[in-house]
Amino acid sequence: TTNATTITVTGAAGQIGYALLFRIASGQMLGDDVPVKLRLLEIPQAVRAAEGTAMELDDCAFPLLESIEVTDNVHHAFDGANVAMLVGARPRGAGMERADLLEANGGIFGPQGAAIGERAASDIRTVVVGNPANTNALIAAAHADGIPAERFTAMTRLDHNRAVAQLAQKTGATVDDIDGITIWGNHSATQHPDLSNATVAGRPATELVEDTWVRDEFIPRVAKRGAEIIDVRGASSAASAANAAIDHVRDWVLGMVPGAWTSAGIVSDGSYGVPEGLVSSFPVISRGGEWEIVPNIEIDAISRERIDASVAELISERDAVRSLGLIRD
Numbered sequence: 001t002t003n004a005t006t007i008t009v010t011g012a013a014g015q016i017g018y019a020l021l022f023r024i025a026s027g028q029m030l031g032d033d034v035p036v037k038l039r040l041l042e043i044p045q046a047v048r049a050a051e052g053t054a055m056e057l058d059d060c061a062f063p064l065l066e067s068i069e070v071t072d073n074v075h076h077a078f079d080g081a082n083v084a085m086l087v088g089a090r091p092r093g094a095g096m097e098r099a100d101l102l103e104a105n106g107g108i109f110g111p112q113g114a115a116i117g118e119r120a121a122s123d124i125r126t127v128v129v130g131n132p133a134n135t136n137a138l139i140a141a142a143h144a145d146g147i148p149a150e151r152f153t154a155m156t157r158l159d160h161n162r163a164v165a166q167l168a169q170k171t172g173a174t175v176d177d178i179d180g181i182t183i184w185g186n187h188s189a190t191q192h193p194d195l196s197n198a199t200v201a202g203r204p205a206t207e208l209v210e211d212t213w214v215r216d217e218f219i220p221r222v223a224k225r226g227a228e229i230i231d232v233r234g235a236s237s238a239a240s241a242a243n244a245a246i247d248h249v250r251d252w253v254l255g256m257v258p259g260a261w262t263s264a265g266i267v268s269d270g271s272y273g274v275p276e277g278l279v280s281s282f283p284v285i286s287r288g289g290e291w292e293i294v295p296n297i298e299i300d301a302i303s304r305e306r307i308d309a310s311v312a313e314l315i316s317e318r319d320a321v322r323s324l325g326l327i328r329d
């Protein structure tokens with residue numbers, strides 16, 4: 001009936017879902033002039049909890065929220081979707097091997113990718129938050145017939161935002177002063193948070209901080225921040241993850257301030273020695289509704305080694321899901 005944007009959120013009854021949906025419905029993701037229709041996908045056991053969240057969304061009387069539907073039907077969930085935020089995933093249980101985890105998530109992201117291919121709108125944009133995010137995005141893309149792989153991305157914006165905040169705090173700057181940070185590789189502890197090209201109010205970050213701080217504090221802290229939050233908060237990052245998902249989709253759909261860059265997990269075109277087809281985090285800008293990899297960035301020796309190690313992990317995850325038959329060669 002209207003020009004509303006249909007947004008499908010999976011794992012809607014989870015903690016990230018709870019931090020995400022109200023902000024989407026209030027207009028913080030797509031702007032305060034864009035009506036939204038929400039589709040909440042959950043597993044059957046969590047549908048009732050998602051219905052409770054939908055009741056609270058009603059109770060906010062958000063002027064932009066045109067409708068909310070809760071479903072456990074993957075096909076219905078993605079019917080006509082313009083934006084898909086794939087948050088729900090299978091967590092690693094006790095004694096679960098990596099192959100078990102990849103297989104369990106293949107059983108989620110394969111069918112969701114297929115349903116997106118069959119039912120979503122032609123402008124569909126998908127961000128995978130649920131871990132292992134990069135490989136889940138690869139699996140979803142491989143099942144979505146007729147949709148360019150570029151429309152499937154993995155969220156590394158939380159890692160990016162964490163890196164910006166750490167550098168701002170260290171240098172006494174504001175986050176607005178920071179530019180040129182990159183998260184490379186996998187959204188895992190092997191990621192490479194790279195500030196070798198960063199600037200702080202226009203000055204090279206490398207002139208303002210010690211190499212030892214970068215190596216011994218900045219890199220491990222950003223890469224392991226998720227574990228630190230669990231340790232201190234007693235629960236995993238939720239509001240900050242939801243915030244990053246909003247940043248990712250907003251920048252992708254609406255574009256970015258010229259000159260600035262951010263990080264996102266996107267399908268590699270072979271840039272920077274990352275094999276074509278892998279979903280890897282890169283320095284990116286968003287223009288005309290597409291992510292573009294920032295070209296011609298200098299990669300120092302330390303970065304090269306760390307990027308290669310993270311990409312090796314992505315390759316091994318891809319090879320594992322191939323041998324499980326979750327994607328074709």
Ligand code: NAI
Nearest residue numbers: 011013014015016041042043046088089129130131158241
């Ligand atoms: P949660 O456990 O609170 O919620 C997950 C929800 O997903 C549950 O309600 C569950 O019922 C649902 N779900 C499971 N399988 C589903 C399926 N097949 N279809 C629809 N829904 C399904 O977890 P939380 O804290 O909300 O985190 C969600 C995911 O996000 C986790 O995989 C977590 O590791 C990941 N994450 C990723 C981050 C990133 O930076 N990329 C940051 C933080 C979390």
